[in-house]
Amino acid sequence: MNGRNWTSIAAPVVVGAVFLVLWHAIVAINRIPPYIVPGPLLVLETLVHDWDALYHSLLITLQVTGSALLLAVFLGSLLSILFVQSRLLESALLPYAVILQVTPLVAIAPLIIIWVSDPYDALVICATVASIFPVIANTTIGLRSVDGGLIDLFRLYGASRTQIMLRLRIPSAAPYFFAGLRVATALALIGAVVAEFVAGTGGTRSGLAYQILQAGLQLKIPRLFAALFLITATGIVLFLIVSWLSRLALRRWHESELPQER
Amino acid sequence: MTSLDTVPAAVDIRGASKTYPNGTRALEPIDLSVRQGEFVSIVGPSGCGKSTLLRLVAGLSPATAGSIVLSEGYSPPRLAYVFQSPTLMPWASVQANVRLPLDLAGVARAEADETTRHALERVGLQDFPGSYPRELSGGMQMRVSIARALVTGPRLLLMDEPFGALDEITRNRLDREFSELSASENLTVLFVTHSIYEAVFLSSRVLVMSPRPGRIHAEIGIDASRPRADSVRGTAEFAAHSARLSEMLGAVMHEAAQ
Numbered sequence: 001m002n003g004r005n006w007t008s009i010a011a012p013v014v015v016g017a018v019f020l021v022l023w024h025a026i027v028a029i030n031r032i033p034p035y036i037v038p039g040p041l042l043v044l045e046t047l048v049h050d051w052d053a054l055y056h057s058l059l060i061t062l063q064v065t066g067s068a069l070l071l072a073v074f075l076g077s078l079l080s081i082l083f084v085q086s087r088l089l090e091s092a093l094l095p096y097a098v099i100l101q102v103t104p105l106v107a108i109a110p111l112i113i114i115w116v117s118d119p120y121d122a123l124v125i126c127a128t129v130a131s132i133f134p135v136i137a138n139t140t141i142g143l144r145s146v147d148g149g150l151i152d153l154f155r156l157y158g159a160s161r162t163q164i165m166l167r168l169r170i171p172s173a174a175p176y177f178f179a180g181l182r183v184a185t186a187l188a189l190i191g192a193v194v195a196e197f198v199a200g201t202g203g204t205r206s207g208l209a210y211q212i213l214q215a216g217l218q219l220k221i222p223r224l225f226a227a228l229f230l231i232t233a234t235g236i237v238l239f240l241i242v243s244w245l246s247r248l249a250l251r252r253w254h255e256s257e258l259p260q261e262r
Numbered sequence: 263m264t265s266l267d268t269v270p271a272a273v274d275i276r277g278a279s280k281t282y283p284n285g286t287r288a289l290e291p292i293d294l295s296v297r298q299g300e301f302v303s304i305v306g307p308s309g310c311g312k313s314t315l316l317r318l319v320a321g322l323s324p325a326t327a328g329s330i331v332l333s334e335g336y337s338p339p340r341l342a343y344v345f346q347s348p349t350l351m352p353w354a355s356v357q358a359n360v361r362l363p364l365d366l367a368g369v370a371r372a373e374a375d376e377t378t379r380h381a382l383e384r385v386g387l388q389d390f391p392g393s394y395p396r397e398l399s400g401g402m403q404m405r406v407s408i409a410r411a412l413v414t415g416p417r418l419l420l421m422d423e424p425f426g427a428l429d430e431i432t433r434n435r436l437d438r439e440f441s442e443l444s445a446s447e448n449l450t451v452l453f454v455t456h457s458i459y460e461a462v463f464l465s466s467r468v469l470v471m472s473p474r475p476g477r478i479h480a481e482i483g484i485d486a487s488r489p490r491a492d493s494v495r496g497t498a499e500f501a502a503h504s505a506r507l508s509e510m511l512g513a514v515m516h517e518a519a520q
Contacts, residue, residue: 149349152322156343157366157414167365171353252394253352 038222043229046222054211054223058230061207064120064192065238068127072184075128076135077177083136084143084169085161101133105191109198120205123195130191134183142176143169175254178246185238193231208234269297272336272418272450273319277328280314287475288314291328294469294478296452298333298417301444301488303453303461303468305507307515311476312454316343316420319452336418336450339363342411344421348403350395350410356382357391360410367414381413384443401432408440412447419444421453425460437463438492445489458511462503463490470507472514480510 020040026032027039034042047054079097083090109126116122146169154164196209208227215224250257273296280289289311296302304312317323319330320343332341342363350359358365360381364374382388385405395403404424411419425433441464444451455461461468465484472479484503486494494500 147349149345149347150351152317152345153343153349153362154366156320156322156338156341157363158338159366163366167362168351171351174353253396258396 035219035221038225042222043225047226047229050223050226054208054226054230057206057208057211057227058234060120060205061189061192061196061209061231062234064123064127064196064207065189065234067124068131068192069185069188071124071128072132072135072188073181076132076180076184077139079136080139080143080173081165083140084165090140097133097136100129105130105194106198109195113195113199119199122199123192123207126195126198127188127191130194131184131188134180134187135177138176138180138183139173142173145176146172174249175256178242178249179256181246182239182242185242186235189231189235189238269299270333271295271331272298272300272333273452274331274333275315275319275328276331278315278318278325278330279327280311280318280323281326289318290475290477292476292478296450298336298450299448301449301451301453301464301466303455303465304471305455305458305461305468305511306471306476306479307473307511307518308456309476310471310473310514312471313346313422314476315471316422316452316454320420332418339367339414340416341418341420342414342416344407344411344419344424346423346426348395348400348407350403350406352395354394355391356387356393356395356398356406359395359406360413362410363414377413378409381409384412385409386439399432401428401436404428404436408443412443417448417450419449419451419453421451423454423456426456433457433460434492434495438490440464441489458504458507459495462500462507463495464488468503468507470510470514473518479514482506482510 024039024041027037038046079093083094105126108129112125112129113119113122116125143165150168151164154168159167192207193209196207197213200210200213208231211227212224212231215221215227247257273294275292275294277291277293278289279287279291281287292315294315304315306312314323318325319332320341321338322343351362354362357375357378361374361378364377369377379388379391382391385408387402387405387409390398390402395406398406407424425436428436437460443449444464451464453461453464462484466488467481467483469481470479471477482503486499
């Protein structure tokens with residue numbers, strides 16, 4: 001176990017280091033100007049130098065992503081529970097959830113931004129729209145994937161619908177929900193960034209996408225790279241948090257989080 | 263048999279039949295009376311409606327016609343069902359799994375925990391309340407399932423091939439333990455099995471069912487006193503009953519094949 005853990009951390013770190021060295025070498029040897037491709041050291045320097053502005057934007061993007069994710073989880077789970085209660089409701093509403101999912105966000109975002117007066121709220125709505133579908137789809141399947149024997153058992157002991165939902169369906173759905181949540185987390189961040197690109201609004205509550213937009217216009221490419229790096233880092237950290245939550249919830253019983261026995 | 267006739271019935275089945283909505287006839291009209299304290303096994307080939315009959319008695323599936331009457335004190339929660347597979351909640355500990363029927367009934371936690379502890383003791387799992395199902399062997403999972411059935415203090419147990427998936431050694435051991443348990447608690451048991459030897463070892467009466475559509479083909483009584491020790495398996499009487507049942511099953515299979 002320990003040896004495996006060590007290599008699973010070391011291997012990607014080595015790949016990353018090699019990548020950084022190659023990047024630096026190619027930029028330095030070919031004397032590529034920083035407004036085309038800045039070297040990794042210059043990006044780091046910009047990150048430190050522009051930290052105040054970038055950090056402020058990072059917080060905004062994190063807030064939008066986090067709020068959208070919470071909304072998607074809350075509304076998505078609620079809809080799933082309703083769908084499982086009634087097939088009619090599911091067949092009536094699911095097509096519209098699919099339509100929302102397959103329509104590209106960049107196409108709907110301008111409308112949302114026009115309709116919703118507060119730009120921050122508009123961003124949250126866009127990111128929610130982008131991330132809600134995997135929550136609905138996975139949780140609905142999960143709530144339905146209940147061992148038939150356990151359903152019989154609950155019925156035998158006179159369990160109410162609420163008891164079956166709380167004690168049987170929701171725990172059964174947890175692995176599916178967490179799989180959906182991982183996808184939703186990535187989509188919420190993408191939604192938050194894309195929506196801000198479309199909105200293109202600045203002001204005091206501008207996120208990382210706006211920093212990229214501005215830096216691109218002003219040819220501050222190192223700053224663009226620094227903002228890009230922060231978006232990626234945010235995505236990775238959010239993914240790790242969700243993975244950790246998933247492990248916490250499932251490690252005692254679900255195959256997906258059990259240690260491999262060798 | 264005459265002495266048993268005076269014992270009141272726990273389950274009285276009169277002309278109960280089952281036809282599925284797609285037209286499949288699973289059970290011909292069946293008449294069967296299970297007396298209180300009796301251990302009745304049902305053997306028969308796959309598809310003979312053994313499990314269907316059990317589900318009808320449990321009320322998990324409605325009978326198409328006929329009536330099934332459970333005597334007072336023999337209906338849920340005094341009726342328990344043990345499924346083919348352990349049917350445990352994988353996310354819950356052994357203790358929480360066994361306590362489930364009490365939790366669903368709204369029994370206070372302290373009292374439920376106490377009852378659960380007793381049920382676990384009765385199946386020899388008192389040292390594993392915090393384990394999770396996946397950490398246990400198949401035999402131990404089945405014990406958890408039996409403990410859960412016992413936790414409501416049932417008088418009627420319906421068991422659908424409970425030990426069918428276990429290896430023979432584990433199965434024989436659980437059969438012996440269950441024979442003691444059912445006798446000491448004076449449980450009425452309706453037990454479905456594929457194994458002739460298991461049926462003879464456990465039962466006071468064995469029914470042979472024939473398939474397509476399911477009906478009761480024959481029955482034999484096994485008089486030896488219960489609970490039975492492992493040594494019963496070596497007696498001439500045991501062999502004779504097994505041979506007779508085997509013959510009956512052979513006839514049923516032959517008939518079904520035609």
